Amino acid sequence: MKLLLLIVGALITLAGVVLIVRPAVLFDLLRTYQNSRVLYALAIVVRALLGVALLLVAPTTPFPLALTALGWLAIGAAVFIAAVGPTRFSKLMTGVLNLATTWGRAAGVFTVLFGGFLIYALL
Numbered sequence: 001m002k003l004l005l006l007i008v009g010a011l012i013t014l015a016g017v018v019l020i021v022r023p024a025v026l027f028d029l030l031r032t033y034q035n036s037r038v039l040y041a042l043a044i045v046v047r048a049l050l051g052v053a054l055l056l057v058a059p060t061t062p063f064p065l066a067l068t069a070l071g072w073l074a075i076g077a078a079v080f081i082a083a084v085g086p087t088r089f090s091k092l093m094t095g096v097l098n099l100a101t102t103w104g105r106a107a108g109v110f111t112v113l114f115g116g117f118l119i120y121a122l123l
Contacts, residue, residue, distance in 0.1 A: 001053055001056055001057050002057055002060075002122050004053060005050075005053055005054065005057055005118065005122055006118075006119060006122050006123075008050060008053075008118070009115045009116075009118035009119040009122065010115065010119065011115075012111060012114060012115030012118065013111070013112050013115030013116055013119065014115075015108075015111055015115075016107075016108045016109070016110070016111030016112035016113075016114070016115055017108070017112060018108070019104050019105060019107055019108025019111055020105050020108035020109060020112070021108075023100070023101075023104035023105060023108065026104075027097055027100055027101065027104065030093065030097060031097055034090055034093040034094065034097065035090050037086055040081070040086045040089050040090075043078075043081050043089065044078045044081050044082050045078075047074045047075070047077045047078035047081070048074070048075060048078040050071075050074045051070075051071045051072065051073070051074030051075035051076075051077075051078065052071070052075070053071075054067050054068070054070050054071030054074060055067075055068060055071035055072070055075075057122065058071060061121050061122060062121065063121045066121070067121060
């Protein structure tokens with residue numbers, strides 16, 4: 001389970017680097033698929049699985065409280081996305097992507113820091 005979360009941490013860090021260097025790459029990809037039911041389903045499933053994995057691994061790390069909180073936050077986000085439905089999720093994506101044009105690089109910095117923390121907490 002830790003290995004899977006380390007890979008997720010590396011992917012999050014990589015996404016952050018892409019946001020810093022070439023944010024349009026990630027935003028264009030998300031705009032292309034923002035109305036896709038597959039993206040909607042992935043948004044729910046990935047968050048739920050990430051949350052459960054974080055809850056299972058948290059007690060074995062130096063930061064059990066932080067990882068437990070992140071796990072519950074991910075599960076809560078999955079429940080929220082499922083509750084709003086695909087139509088409102090698409091509208092939410094539109095709003096976030098409009099903000100992201102302005103704040104993308106700053107979000108990339110926080111994404112790199114979050115991915116780095118996840119890796120550090122699991123090593």
